[in-house]
């Protein structure tokens with residue numbers, strides 16, 4: 001898998017194996033963006049993996065689109081995710097854009113230049129590190145939810161899968177009111193057959209096959225970010 005040259009190489013991107021739909025989550029996130037998430041870079045000693053910001057953001061955009069197609073009851077969630085995605089896009093488009101090419105380069109740049117409020121909110125309430133941390137926590141929810149969906153049976157409830165995944169992940173970081181609002185929104189999720197249809201990937205079997213590829217990729221992106229943030233003590237940024 002690793003390139004023998006010293007240059008940064010992307011994983012080859014296979015043609016999409018699954019149907020793609022308006023909602024496009026899985027096309028965008030798995031077949032497209034996630035495949036490109038992982039950039040391999042050969043160093044003298046070891047192979048390190050970097051997460052390419054442009055594709056991280058593209059993945060979130062696909063998810064937000066899908067979330068919007070589930071109805072206005074999810075509007076408060078998609079608005080928050082969209083505004084955080086926009087903050088990262090603005091950094092990418094700024095004069096320091098090249099420093100934000102990967103999650104790793106962003107962390108180094110912002111820490112070296114003291115652009116992160118580390119202990120309490122101060123002059124950088126919307127740093128890249130802090131903003132990405134919120135999406136990173138949501139990625140764990142996604143991983144847990146999609147894995148449940150992948151292994152679910154026909155009459156399992158998506159609202160239950162969603163709630164369990166949320167309680168195991170994001171809920172730990174949300175105050176009571178947000179947890180309450182999120183919990184209410186989950187009731188509006190379509191049942192499993194309807195949900196698989198909204199995903200617009202193909203037959204239920206095709207969705208399951210696609211999830212079998214997507215979940216490990218999401219998990220890998222999550223783990224790489226988690227270890228990076230842990231190493232720099234960034235997991236509790238205010």
Ligand SMILES: CCCCCCCCCCCCC/C=C/[C@@H](O)[C@H](COP(=O)(O)O)NC(=O)CCCCCCCCCCCCCCC
Pocket residue numbers: 025063064066067074076077080081134135137138141162166170178182189199238
């Ligand atoms: C499929 C149903 C989707 C349910 C989504 C489950 C996650 C529930 C998250 C509830 C977030 C509520 C909105 C507000 C959050 C903020 O307070 C909070 C803290 O931000 P702050 O520190 O700047 O104040 N923000 C966050 O934690 C970031 C939340 C980002 C949530 C993104 C969720 C995107 C979900 C996309 C689902 C697409 C369906 C995929 C299935 C194939």
